[in-house]
Structures are given as structure tokens and as C-alpha cells.
Amino acid sequence: MSAVRIVDIKGLYQPGFPDPSAPPGETRAAGYNPGYTSLDGQGRVYINRDLDGRWARNTQLIEITVEVTSPEGDLPEGARIRWSALDPDDPFNERPEVHPDWAPTLDENDYDAAGNYVGPTGDDNEGTQDRSPGWEEVEGYALLDATETSASTAIEGMRSKIRRHMTDIAGDNLIVRAEIEGLAETAADETGIMTLWRRIDVEHVRMESAPPLPVERVPEHFEPVFTQLDFTEERVIQDRRRLALDAGTLGEAASRFVAEVFSHAGDPGWFCLIAALEPYPVPQTPGALLFTGMVTIRAGGEGERRREYVEIPGEHPDASQVTFRWDGDAVSFAVAIVTLLSDPPRTRLWLDPHDIQSEFTAGDGSVAHAYRRRLFFFPRARRRGAAWEPPGYGIPSRVQADVRGPGAAYVVGMSPTIDVGPARYFAGRTIVFTHHRAWWDPALAEPRPGYEERALHTIVHELTHAFGMPHKCGYFDYRTPRRTTCCMNYRSHWMIDADQQLIPGTAGLVGNDLCGRHVKETRRVRLESNRGLRWR
Numbered sequence: 001m002s003a004v005r006i007v008d009i010k011g012l013y014q015p016g017f018p019d020p021s022a023p024p025g026e027t028r029a030a031g032y033n034p035g036y037t038s039l040d041g042q043g044r045v046y047i048n049r050d051l052d053g054r055w056a057r058n059t060q061l062i063e064i065t066v067e068v069t070s071p072e073g074d075l076p077e078g079a080r081i082r083w084s085a086l087d088p089d090d091p092f093n094e095r096p097e098v099h100p101d102w103a104p105t106l107d108e109n110d111y112d113a114a115g116n117y118v119g120p121t122g123d124d125n126e127g128t129q130d131r132s133p134g135w136e137e138v139e140g141y142a143l144l145d146a147t148e149t150s151a152s153t154a155i156e157g158m159r160s161k162i163r164r165h166m167t168d169i170a171g172d173n174l175i176v177r178a179e180i181e182g183l184a185e186t187a188a189d190e191t192g193i194m195t196l197w198r199r200i201d202v203e204h205v206r207m208e209s210a211p212p213l214p215v216e217r218v219p220e221h222f223e224p225v226f227t228q229l230d231f232t233e234e235r236v237i238q239d240r241r242r243l244a245l246d247a248g249t250l251g252e253a254a255s256r257f258v259a260e261v262f263s264h265a266g267d268p269g270w271f272c273l274i275a276a277l278e279p280y281p282v283p284q285t286p287g288a289l290l291f292t293g294m295v296t297i298r299a300g301g302e303g304e305r306r307r308e309y310v311e312i313p314g315e316h317p318d319a320s321q322v323t324f325r326w327d328g329d330a331v332s333f334a335v336a337i338v339t340l341l342s343d344p345p346r347t348r349l350w351l352d353p354h355d356i357q358s359e360f361t362a363g364d365g366s367v368a369h370a371y372r373r374r375l376f377f378f379p380r381a382r383r384r385g386a387a388w389e390p391p392g393y394g395i396p397s398r399v400q401a402d403v404r405g406p407g408a409a410y411v412v413g414m415s416p417t418i419d420v421g422p423a424r425y426f427a428g429r430t431i432v433f434t435h436h437r438a439w440w441d442p443a444l445a446e447p448r449p450g451y452e453e454r455a456l457h458t459i460v461h462e463l464t465h466a467f468g469m470p471h472k473c474g475y476f477d478y479r480t481p482r483r484t485t486c487c488m489n490y491r492s493h494w495m496i497d498a499d500q501q502l503i504p505g506t507a508g509l510v511g512n513d514l515c516g517r518h519v520k521e522t523r524r525v526r527l528e529s530n531r532g533l534r535w536r
Contacts, residue, residue, distance in 0.1 A: 002068065002069065002070040002071070002075065002180055002183055002186045002187070003068070003069050003070075003186065003187035003189075004066050004067070004068050004069075004081060004178050004179055004180050004186065004187065004188060004189055005066060005067050005068075005069070005189050006037050006064060006065070006066050006176075006178060006189045006190070006191060007035060007065050007066065007067050008034055008035055008064070008065040009036065009037055009038070009043075009062050009063070009064050009065075009191065009194075010032070010051050010062065010063040010065075011032075011045060011046075011049075011050075011051045011053075011061055011062040011063060012032070012036060012037070012038060012043045012044070012045055012062050012194055013030035013031060013032055013033075013043065013044045013045070013046065013053075013197075014030055014031060014032075014033040014036045014038075014042070014043060014044075015029060015030045015042050015044065016029075016030070017030060017031040017032075017033045017036070018031050019031030019032065019053075021052070021053060022230070027230070028199075028228075028230045029219060029228050029229075029230060030044050030197075030228060032053070037191045037192060038191050038192035038193060038194045039191075039192040040192060041091075041192045041193040042192075042195075043191075043192060043193070043194045043195065044194075044195060044196075044197040044199075044228065045060055045061075045062055045166050045174075045194050045195070045196055045197065046060065046196075046197055046198065046199045046228075047060045047168055047169075047170060047196055047197065047198050047199075048060065048168075048198075048268070048269070048527075048528055049199065051063055053199075055268035055269050055535075057268070057528050057535075058130040058168065058528070059130060059165075060130075060165065060166040060167070060168060060196060061136070061163055061164060061165045061166060062163065062164050062166070062176075062194070063161060063162070063163045064083075064161065064162055064163075064164065064176060064178070064191075065159065065160075066081060066159065066160050066161075066178045066189070067158060067159055068081075068155055068158045068159070068160070068180060069158070070158075075155060075158075075180070075183075076182065076183070078182070079155055079180055079181065079182055079183065080144070080152040080153060080154055080155060080160075080180075080181045080182070081152060081153050081154075081155060081160040081162075081178055081179070081180065081181065082150065082151075082152050082178070082179050082180070082181040083135065083150060083151050083152065083153065083162055083164075083176060083177070083178055084149060084150045084176070084177040084178075084179075085134070085148075085149050085150070085164065085174060085175070085176055085177075086122065086149075086174070086175040086176075086177065087122050087123045087124065087125045087172075087173070087174060088122045088173055088174075088175055088193055089107070089109070089110065089120035089121055089122045089124065090106075090107050090109075090124055090171055090172075090173060091120065091193075092106055092107065092171070092224065093106040093107040093110060094110075094120065096480075097478075097479050097480060098478055098479070098480065098516075099476070099478060099479060099480035099482060099516070100480065101476075101516075102478045102515070102516025102517075102519075103117070103516075105516040105517060105520055106478075106516055106519060106520055107124060109121045109122075109123070109124040125167050125169070125172040125173070125174075126167070126169045126172060126524065127166075127167030127168040127169030127172045127196070128167060128168055129165045129166065129167055129168070130165055130168075131165050132148065133146045133147055133148045133151070134148065134164055134165040134166070135151040135162060135163070135164060135165075136162070136163035136164075136165060137153070137162070137163075138153075138161040138162060138163055140154075140156055140161075141153045141154050141155075141156060141160050141161045141162065142154040143162065152181055155180075160178075164176060166194075166196055167196060168196070168526065169196065169523060169524055169526075170196055170197060170198050170225060170226035170227060170522075170523040170524075170525075171195065171196065171225075171226045171523045172195070172196045173193050173194060173195040173196065174191075174193075174194050175190055175191055175192070175193055175194070176190065176191050176194075177189070177190035177191075178190065195226060196226065197226045197227065197228050198226065198227040198228065198527070199227075199228045199230065199269065200227060200228065200229050200230070200269060200270070200271055200428075201230050201232065201264070201269055201270050201271075202215075202229050202230065202231045202232065202270070202271045202272065202273050202463075203232050203235075203262060203263065203264050203270060203271070203272040203273070204231045204232050204233070204234045204235065204272075204273050205234065205235050205236075205237055205261050205262075205272065205273070205274045205275070206234045206235070206236055206237070206274070206275040207236075207237055207238070207239045207240065207274075207275060207276055207277055207434075208236055208237070208238060208239050209239045209277060209435075210239075210275040210276060210277060210434040210435070211275075211434050211440075211446070211447045211451065212234070212275070213273065213275050213432060213434070213455055213459060214452045214455055214456050214459075215231045215234075215273065215459070216231075217452075217456050218231070218456065218459050218460060218463070219231075221456075221460045221487075221512055221513055221514070222460075222463070224478065224513075224514065224519045225467075225514070225519055225522040225523050226523060227522070229271075229463070231273070234275075237261060239277060240257070240276070240277065241277055241278065242277070242278045242279065242280050242281060243257050243276065243278075243279055243280065243431075244279060244280040245280060245281075246280050246281070247279075247280060247410065249280070250279050250280055250411075250414075251416065251417075254279075254414060254416040254431060255416045255417075255418070257274075257276075257431075258272065258274065258416050258429045258431070261274065262274075262429060265429075265534075266533075266534040266535070266536065267535075268528075268535035268536070269535070270428070271428035271429070271430070271463065271466050272428065272429050272430065273430045273432070273459065273463070274429075274430065274431045274432070275432055275434050276431050276432065276433055276434065277433065277434065277435040278433055278435045278436070279410060279411055279414070279433050280410075282410050282437075283406065283407055286404065286407040287320055287321060287404035287405040287406050287407030288404060288405045288407075289402060289403070289404055290312070290316045290318075290319055290403045290404060290405055291312040291313070291314070291316065291319075291401070291402070291403040292400075292401070292402045292403070293312075293400070293401070294398060294399065294400060294401070295310040295311070295312060295398075295399065295400075295401040296310065296311075296397060296398055297309075297310055297324075297380055297395065297397050297398075297399065298310070298311075299378075299380075299381065299388075300350075303386035304383070304385065304386050306383060306386075306388055307336070307350055307351060307353065307378060307383075308350075308351050308353075308378040308379055308380060308381065309348050309349055309350045309351060310322060310348075310349050310351070310401060311341070311346050311347065311348045311349070312346065312347050312349065312401075312403055313344070313345070313346050313347075314345055314346065314347065315340050315345055315347055316338070316347040316403065316405075317338055317340060317347075318338075318405040318406060319335050319338055319347060319349050319403050319404075319405060320334065320335055320404060320405050320406045320407065321333070321334055321335060321403070321404045321407070322335060322349055322351060322401055322402070322403050323401065323402045323403075323404075324379060324393075324395050324399050324400070324401050325399070325400045325401070325402070326395055326396055326399050326400065329504065329505075331379070331393050331395070331492070331494075331507075332492060333352055333353070333354070333378075333379070334351075334352040335349045335350070335351065335352065336350045336351060336352040337349075337350035338350075349403065351378060351379070353376035353377055353378045353383065354376070354377045354472075354490075354492075354493050354494075355371075355374050355375065355376055355377075355472055356374070356375040356376075356377065356472055356473070356474040356493070356496060356500075357370070357371060357373065357374055357375075357470040357471070357472055357473055357474075358373075358375060358473055358474050358475070358496060358500060358517075359373040360372075360373060360469070360470050360473065360517070360521060361521055361524075362468070362521040362522070362523075362524035362525045362526075363468050363525075364425075364468065364529050364530060364531070365425045365426050365427075365467075365468035365525075365527070365529070365530025365531070365532055365533065366423050366424065366425050366426075366468065366530075366532075367417060367423075367424045367425065367426065368423060368424070369468065370426075370468055370469060370470040371470055375474075375496075375500060377392050377393060377494075377502060378392045378393070379392055379393050379395040379399075380392045380393070380394070380395055380397065382500075382501070382502075384500075391501075392502070393494065393502060394502075394504070410433075410436070411433065412432065412433055412436045412438070412439070412454070412458050413430065413431060413432045413433065413458040413459070413461065413462045414430075414431050414433075414462065415427075415429060415430055415431075415462050415465040415466065416429050416431065417532065418532040418534075420531045420532055423531070424532075425468075425530055425531055425532025425533075426465050426466055426467070426468050426530070426532060427466075427530075427532040427533055427534075428466040428533055429466075430459065430462040430463055430465075430466065431462075432455060432458050432459060432462070434447070434451075434455065438454070439451045439454055439455065453512075456512055457487055457510065457511070460487050460512055460513075460514075461487050461488060464487070464488060464514065464518065464522065467522045467525045467527065468525055468530060469488065469518055469521065469522055469525075470488070471488045471489070471490070472488065472489055472490055472493060473486050473488055473489065473515055473517060473518060474489065474493070474495050474496035474500075475489075475495060475496070475515035475516070475517060475518075476495060476509075476515060477511050477513040477514060477515050478513060478514060478515055478516045478519055479511075479513055483509070483511070484509050484510065484511025484512075484513070485506065485509045485510050485511060485515075486510070486511075486513070486514055486515035486518055487510060487511060487512050487513060487514060488514065488515070488518055489510050490510070491507060491508050491509075491510050492507055492508075493507060494506045494507055495509075
């Protein structure tokens, strides 16, 4: 019986196999292994890469080689290879670590209209190909009868080859089958599942006095979004004690700093991660306590300008934060506007709400798209657009409050943006401030206990911004059992339920993984469309 065997797939990468084409000092998570056909279902095909792994916009393809054997030694005249392409189910949602509530978000094809699980269902790829049909002829192996799902090629010297162009969304997958056309008895061969991945090189820079970042632990948290992060060997630069004079100048100063040290800025496929010291001179102590006592929460303004406020006696123009305490709970709000009133002298503190971006979608990397849909939670109400609805945090209208002035709170990490015309974009640039007081003990000149875990969370959080994703989604992470919340949340915020109302007692649970929505939407991002990255 004649047989066909897949002997090589160029453009397919095996996890754990060394990649000799990697730059010096960089260890890539997957490499090209001649003869590997992804029978383990782990093979990766890189988005926006040519057959040699080089950046190529809107190009993701493989080249498959088969060998043919025949007991008679010759094949019938005109024998050809028939190729078939199959879109199998995305198996990620069936993994045991995936929480059942997130499984339909990750693969809605496996569920009926009522949300009941049906089973693994294929034909769920979401991306597009750069050519249609997706087959391409390799010189010497004439291509015929090409449709989207099948094609045939000539056999020359008992071999044949074909190129298959893949879709452009991370997590899409494919199986290719090869058989001899026109023979009654023949043994066919097929690949295992080959999955579309992004490959991002991350330039790793560290100031001399900054403790090392736990970069070796970062890639696993991006595997659910099928993104391979390959960090370069750290490059040590001179210390810069602080990047800016104050919080108001930090954004501009940080952008200038990154432009100085990010040597691969604008190079397609590159992000950067910088371990810095402090952002700017900061107070060493919490803000001074200006007032403690009972206050009344009131609302004012109309439509989208409506918000809540409290009033305290005396003049306190530097009031910065209000913490409410009731029934064993405590929630803090920043002060948005301070209004000094007279007769009697008092200070009105308009509160900055907690924002939640629960309905975000993959976009073009712009800040405007990431924060297009927002919910605002006040002490006693939720504002959605112009709609004002209770209960918000459900804080009593008459409640104990502590009011403090400016204090030592400041950022631990940031993602400096880039302006292109009137729009602002995330740009794959991350800074982590390793000498933050919560992480760094200045008396001992060493990191505090727990530094690595806190730094890991910040790195994952900030690098997720590089994909144009917003923070504060309000969701638990994708894992089961349900213990921690999405790493894009703030520790001080409560999470939301299916009705987009707050869940008491859910502050302080932030973990290092993404929620199901962040996983799905990050997969869908087309980084080449982000003008801020300048990947030409």
C-alpha cells in the first residue's frame, strides 16, 4: 500500500526546542525543529512572521513537505497529493483550570443559545488570511484545484510541498491532512493541532541599583492569550534616582526616558521592560489627618456630570482622600474637586468615583478605545452614561469618614503612552519602580519580603496595557477554584456581578492572571494596527 508521510513543516515552532536564530542573550520559548509536526498539539505558528521567523506584516504561514512511498516503486501517472485543512476546536476552555463561568466567553462555539455546554466544536477560528484561498504553490510542485479547505499538488521525486497561509488571531488553529489522490488504498498523514501565537521580543533594561525583576515568571501568565514573550538578557544602565520632579511631570519625563533607553523602539515585534528606582520625590509618610467624624453623603450635578460629595468643617484646600468606615467595611475615594465655602467655614469635597471597564473590546491600541465604555461607582450610586442608579457601594448616607491630605501614595509601574495626532496610544513600554516604599526597605537597602510577587503582578498588569487593554475590569480571573481577581484590577476596588453591581468583600484579592474577558480580547488584538507601536 502506498503511503504519504509529513516529514517537515517550516514555520512551525516546537515549545522548549532551542532557537539558534535568537539574538545573543535571549532564550526563546520555542524553536524550529526539522521533522516536528505538532503531534503533541503544542506547535506554534507566529502571527506576522515569515517562514524564517522574521517580521512580515499580515503574514503567517507554514510550508509542508511530504514524502511518498510505494511498494511498486512507482506511482500511477498523474498521481497527486490531496491536501485538506481542518479548523479544530479550541481546547482551552475545556482545561480543568478554567472556571465554568468564563468558558463560554473563551469559546462560545461550544455552547448553545441558552448557554448550555454542547461539546468541542470546530470551525471557530476568528481571524482572516492575507490571501484566499489560503494555499500557495511551491516552485516545482504545481498547485491545482485550490479551494479554502483543499488543494492538490504534483509529486516530484516522491516528494511534494505546499504553503498554507493561516489566520491572524492568536488562538486560531489548524490541522492539515495529506493523502495520495486517486489511489484506492493509501495511507494518509496529518499534522497535530497547530496554533497561532504572537512572538514578542522584550528588551529588558535595569538601573544598576534596582533589584532584578522576576521576568522568568512572566511568560506563563501570557500563555492563555497565546503570546510568547521572549526577554533579552538584562542590560544594566546608570541609576537615575527619580524620573520627574512631581506627579504632574511624570508622564512626559517617563516618555523621554524610555525614548533614550529603548534601543528597539519602533522595531516590529518589540516591547520593553525597564526596572527603574523612583518616579519622583514623594512624601515619606501618609497624608496628614485633616478630619475624622460623621459626614453626610450628598449628590449634585446633572447627567454625566453628576457625582457625590461630603462637607467637613473648616478650610482644607489640600484634602486629598476620603475613607468611609461602616459595618466593618472601609472604602477610600480620591478627592476630585475641593470647594471652600463660608458661613460657616466648611469644605465641600467632590469625590472621584471608582471606574470599571467591564465591556471593553479589542481595539487599535488607543487609550480612547480602551476606555470607551465605563461604569462609575460612588459611595451610594452607580453612574452609567447619564443614568444614576443605587446602591453603588451601599454606604449609609450618614457615615464615619477620615479625610487626609496628600500622602505617600504613588505609582509602582506605568506604561508611557505615545501621541499620534490627536489620539493617545499604548506603545509596548513598561517601567517598574522597584524602590517603591511598599517594596523597598531604604534602611536596609534591599527589597522587602514579597517583592518578587508584587513585582510580577505589576509587570503582567503593565504588559497587558501594551495590547491596548484597560485596567479595572471588575472581574475574577479565569481560574477555578475562584480565589483571586484579574490582575488588571486595583486592590482597593470591589468586583462586579452579572448585573454589574458591586460584590461586597472583594477588595484586595488581585492576583497575577487575567480574567476571561481580558484573555479573549487580548487574543483578538492586531498589534500591527496600533499606530503608537510604530511597527513599520
